[in-house]
Amino acid sequence: MSKIIDELKQDLRFIEGLKACISCGVCTAVCPAAQFYQYSPRDIMLTVQQGDEEKIDQLLKSDTIWYCGECLSCKTRCPRGNTPGYVIQALRQLSQQRGLFAQSRLGRQQLEVKRIIGDTMLKRGYCVYVDDVETDYHPEQGPVWDWFRKHTATISRRIGANYDGEGSGSMRRIAEEDMAELRAIFEETGAMERFETIEKWIANEQE
Amino acid sequence: MNKNNNRKWQDYQKEIAEDDYYYARSCIRQNFFPGSEETFLRILREVLGKNVYDDPHQTTCTGIAYHSGIVPIETTMTVVARQYSLMNDAGYRNFIPSCVTSFGIYTEMEDAWKHFPETLDNTRKQLHSSTGREFEQPENLVHTSDIIYKFRNEIAAKAKYRLINKETGEPLKVVDHVGCHYAKIFPSKGVGGAEFPKVLTGMIEAWGGEVVDYPERRHCCGFGFRNYIVKENRAYPLSNSKLKFDSMKPYQPDFIVTNCPGCTFFLDRWQYVLAEAEGITYGENGYGIPVLTYEEMAGLILGLDPWEMGMQLHQVSVESLLDKIGIEYDPHAKYLGGKMEYLGAPKEPKVLKV
Ligand code: SF4
Ligand code: SF4
Numbered sequence: 001m002s003k004i005i006d007e008l009k010q011d012l013r014f015i016e017g018l019k020a021c022i023s024c025g026v027c028t029a030v031c032p033a034a035q036f037y038q039y040s041p042r043d044i045m046l047t048v049q050q051g052d053e054e055k056i057d058q059l060l061k062s063d064t065i066w067y068c069g070e071c072l073s074c075k076t077r078c079p080r081g082n083t084p085g086y087v088i089q090a091l092r093q094l095s096q097q098r099g100l101f102a103q104s105r106l107g108r109q110q111l112e113v114k115r116i117i118g119d120t121m122l123k124r125g126y127c128v129y130v131d132d133v134e135t136d137y138h139p140e141q142g143p144v145w146d147w148f149r150k151h152t153a154t155i156s157r158r159i160g161a162n163y164d165g166e167g168s169g170s171m172r173r174i175a176e177e178d179m180a181e182l183r184a185i186f187e188e189t190g191a192m193e194r195f196e197t198i199e200k201w202i203a204n205e206q207e
Numbered sequence: 208m209n210k211n212n213n214r215k216w217q218d219y220q221k222e223i224a225e226d227d228y229y230y231a232r233s234c235i236r237q238n239f240f241p242g243s244e245e246t247f248l249r250i251l252r253e254v255l256g257k258n259v260y261d262d263p264h265q266t267t268c269t270g271i272a273y274h275s276g277i278v279p280i281e282t283t284m285t286v287v288a289r290q291y292s293l294m295n296d297a298g299y300r301n302f303i304p305s306c307v308t309s310f311g312i313y314t315e316m317e318d319a320w321k322h323f324p325e326t327l328d329n330t331r332k333q334l335h336s337s338t339g340r341e342f343e344q345p346e347n348l349v350h351t352s353d354i355i356y357k358f359r360n361e362i363a364a365k366a367k368y369r370l371i372n373k374e375t376g377e378p379l380k381v382v383d384h385v386g387c388h389y390a391k392i393f394p395s396k397g398v399g400g401a402e403f404p405k406v407l408t409g410m411i412e413a414w415g416g417e418v419v420d421y422p423e424r425r426h427c428c429g430f431g432f433r434n435y436i437v438k439e440n441r442a443y444p445l446s447n448s449k450l451k452f453d454s455m456k457p458y459q460p461d462f463i464v465t466n467c468p469g470c471t472f473f474l475d476r477w478q479y480v481l482a483e484a485e486g487i488t489y490g491e492n493g494y495g496i497p498v499l500t501y502e503e504m505a506g507l508i509l510g511l512d513p514w515e516m517g518m519q520l521h522q523v524s525v526e527s528l529l530d531k532i533g534i535e536y537d538p539h540a541k542y543l544g545g546k547m548e549y550l551g552a553p554k555e556p557k558v559l560k561v
Contacts, residue, residue, distance in 0.1 A: 157545025
């Protein structure tokens, strides 16, 4: 058996995601990503099920595995109980572990995702925080967001939130003891290693 | 309903605990619609007399990172386990996340632990070695919208208003948008399942409104995690939401209600973007279609002040809806701060009327 497939079979998302695909195409029919991109979960399922090492390697280096929006609409509808969205997660994981994600334009975006979401979690304990969401990067936020950011503290008081405060409540500051536990979990379970891998491969790519 | 359908519906009844909840907050909602997070607590405590614990120690569940592929599943499992451990410390057994992504994460990790018991053992080890903690899984795990659904008739009995057009006496036409991860991952975990979710329609109907059925009703809002986070990918969520707006427009909905923090945000903000970029508006006379959280919908009929619920933080203004229902509110209080000082109004969009 080929090595990529062996590695994929270690991933429980792969085991759960691919039972036996009959290539019916229902997943592609309901998939929102297939509606807007040159993308077909059915094709991906067929490629991994056939187990051709070279084709899977190509997949790991391609933009293809990065189009999925993880809505999991495919999970509900597959008549054979497969979940293409889970298989995609397993492929993305392997693509990152092997550094192959750095070979595709969409794969390289993982650096941006890591620096936005990953770093915010490490810094604040939230995956997103009002102070970090700039209207320049998020013009869709609209003028109401600029207004909220200008007056966050007082609006927070008006609506019973707890912006940057101690204790409980929306937008509260997460205490250092809790941040320490979160970081320890990230260290223990491989998130820090993943972050470093993403940074390292992109840096290599840019050399 | 024929016999067969009845049986199907039975499959999708779920147990929702009566009282004593551990509230797990949503990152997106705390920051984008913080008023709804607080309104949920007000309704439960002050209107329904329930006991809810609001824990300062909780953190992100890592859901957005997990679905974007930047953290391994082991990280998410262990963070989930820590949240459960916090719930154990506080003496609770009923875990209620307000985020649909989180709800999907908790149900997915529970499912994985069940199918792969060795991963549960591993999570116990990893949680213990990183934090010294142990944990027990909750007895009841439901989304916060399930709680409001469960008590919809109690809320109706205490309501000051109904979802009825004051002028015409007709029911308001309401679009329900249920977040994908509420029931598409595990249909049996959502009230009514994935194809006919009842969680929001149950509230709408109990409070006098009429549900709009339109072709793209169950389509994703398009969040797509990394498809939104990365700026250059944002045509994806925008196009998904546009597909939904175009599909619902002919039915002239009075408002949209969602149970997912991300969906509320996108369906609100993309209307602004489509107005400014393409000159398209979906409401009446150049306005947008107001997009509410289910707590805002409940709060309005209960007579809570829209500005104390934070409805001034929507980019699509909500006054058209307040006027249709006949809600008494002070239009000048919209832009007041915590000491009732006037903050000035946000800049007006160029195209979208607010
Ligand atoms: S719906 Fe299921 S069986 Fe059909 S092509 Fe997709 S994964 Fe294969
Ligand atoms: S999870 Fe991915 S593959 Fe499945 S329907 Fe959603 S976008 Fe398509």
